[in-house]
Amino acid sequence: MLLALVAALLPLFAATALHAPAAAAGEPARDAARAGAVPAAALTEVTDFGANPSNLRMYLYVPESVTPKPAIVVAVHWCTGSGPDMYNGTEYDTLADRYGFIVLYPSVTRSSKCFDVSSPQALRRGGGSDPVGIKSMIDWTTRTYDADTGRIFATGISSGAMMTNVLLGDYPDVFAAGAAFSGVPFGCFATTDGSEWNSACSGGSVTRTPKEWGDLARGAYPGYTGARPRMQIWHGTQDDVLRYPNFGEQIKQWTDVRGVSQTPTTTDTPQAGWTRTRYGGTGDRAPVEAVSLQGVGHNLYAQGMASRVLTFFGLDGAGPAPQPQPGACRVTASVNAWSTGLTASVTLTNTGTTAVDGWRLGFTLPAGQTVTGGWGATYTPSSGSVTAANAAYNGTIAPGASVSIGYQASHGGNSAAPAAFTLNGTACAAG
Numbered sequence: 001m002l003l004a005l006v007a008a009l010l011p012l013f014a015a016t017a018l019h020a021p022a023a024a025a026g027e028p029a030r031d032a033a034r035a036g037a038v039p040a041a042a043l044t045e046v047t048d049f050g051a052n053p054s055n056l057r058m059y060l061y062v063p064e065s066v067t068p069k070p071a072i073v074v075a076v077h078w079c080t081g082s083g084p085d086m087y088n089g090t091e092y093d094t095l096a097d098r099y100g101f102i103v104l105y106p107s108v109t110r111s112s113k114c115f116d117v118s119s120p121q122a123l124r125r126g127g128g129s130d131p132v133g134i135k136s137m138i139d140w141t142t143r144t145y146d147a148d149t150g151r152i153f154a155t156g157i158s159s160g161a162m163m164t165n166v167l168l169g170d171y172p173d174v175f176a177a178g179a180a181f182s183g184v185p186f187g188c189f190a191t192t193d194g195s196e197w198n199s200a201c202s203g204g205s206v207t208r209t210p211k212e213w214g215d216l217a218r219g220a221y222p223g224y225t226g227a228r229p230r231m232q233i234w235h236g237t238q239d240d241v242l243r244y245p246n247f248g249e250q251i252k253q254w255t256d257v258r259g260v261s262q263t264p265t266t267t268d269t270p271q272a273g274w275t276r277t278r279y280g281g282t283g284d285r286a287p288v289e290a291v292s293l294q295g296v297g298h299n300l301y302a303q304g305m306a307s308r309v310l311t312f313f314g315l316d317g318a319g320p321a322p323q324p325q326p327g328a329c330r331v332t333a334s335v336n337a338w339s340t341g342l343t344a345s346v347t348l349t350n351t352g353t354t355a356v357d358g359w360r361l362g363f364t365l366p367a368g369q370t371v372t373g374g375w376g377a378t379y380t381p382s383s384g385s386v387t388a389a390n391a392a393y394n395g396t397i398a399p400g401a402s403v404s405i406g407y408q409a410s411h412g413g414n415s416a417a418p419a420a421f422t423l424n425g426t427a428c429a430a431g
Contacts, residue, residue, distance in 0.1 A: 050136030067100030071151035076160030083107030187216035204243030214256030236296030337415035368412035376405030
């Protein structure tokens with residue numbers, strides 16, 4: 001009888017072991033790793049991670065010291081490369097050992113070993129190409145390790161840099177920031193004939209206005225009005241594969257996407273031959289940062305650059321805190337008009353719970369209006385989609401506090417108030 005009882009219980013014990021509940025959402029991520037998701041401190045391929053229409057492969061590096069609710073860095077390889085090549089050719093794994101984040105390495109299986117940044121499917125959210133597979137990898141990692149969905153980042157080299165631009169356009173709600181080494185703007189490589197290569201874009205002859213570039217990126221996810229990712233852009237002046245004009249076109253695109261001025265807030269030389277410009281902010285985590293490398297060709301990535309990427313991402317545990325972004329904002333505007341001119345008064349209120357340190361208020365002027373002067377901010381450009389950048393004395397807005405600015409404008413008959421307000425790229429309520 002005893003033997004029969006034991007025999008009856010053994011299957012129950014086995015079932016319990018095979019179907020043990022996953023770690024609770026609040027438990028440390030290291031417990032999830034120890035539960036057998038992937039071996040720690042080793043590059044491991046993960047299969048069956050979810051929707052994967054273009055048959056990508058997924059490689060993951062989880063450090064021994066993975067932190068609770070870890071960040072995820074998606075590191076995207078170059079043409080002819082692979083996920084393991086990106087792992088071996090960069091130092092993100094050793095930096096993960098130091099700072100506790102997880103590194104995800106997507107890997108192409110098509111013959112070119114280039115990522116799809118050209119097809120209509122790749123250039124829209126959920127379109128059915130490489131970005132869908134990468135998003136599935138992120139979702140798998142987030143579920144398995146209870147990762148912090150507010151700290152997911154992308155970085156890439158060449159084809160991977162182009163994919164970084166595409167990922168931030170397709171999934172602005174997923175990524176907090178990106179860093180692109182020798183890339184091109186979102187949509188620049190678009191083709192409709194099935195070709196993976198766009199010679200006009202690679203040659204640097206595709207130029208658009210900032211708004212046109214911004215509209216391309218925004219069009220990947222129509223109707224989205226939430227926060228947009230920050231972007232760090234690297235390019236060599238002698239790049240003979242993806243020509244240097246693509247550097248400036250990326251700056252146009254991401255400053256417009258973020259709703260910040262095309263004029264740098266700071267310019268410096270962090271290293272001999274480097275020129276770094278920052279847009280919309282002055283700190284290590286400005287909305288857009290661009291690094292131009294004088295006399296350097298396409299293969300510009302070098303050891304030490306990943307550490308600068310982590311500083312921009314905010315994952316290195318050093319440097320100033322990231323610039324607070326408004327959780328919510330409200331804008332009221334009134335106009336006093338006469339025959340050919342007007343004055344407008346605008347009040348911006350921080351209705352979020354954290355201070356805004358450095359603000360850029362975007363708004364749209366009615367057709368025919370042109371700003372001729374203003375106070376409390378710097379206004380650029382003078383018509384159309386305008387950005388008002390804070391003055392030195394009013395850059396910080398505490399929770400619940402307001403700042404008032406104003407401008408003079410000429411008009412051709414339409415003296416309506418401005419509309420479509422955004423604060424540091426985030427939509428504001430009006431009225």
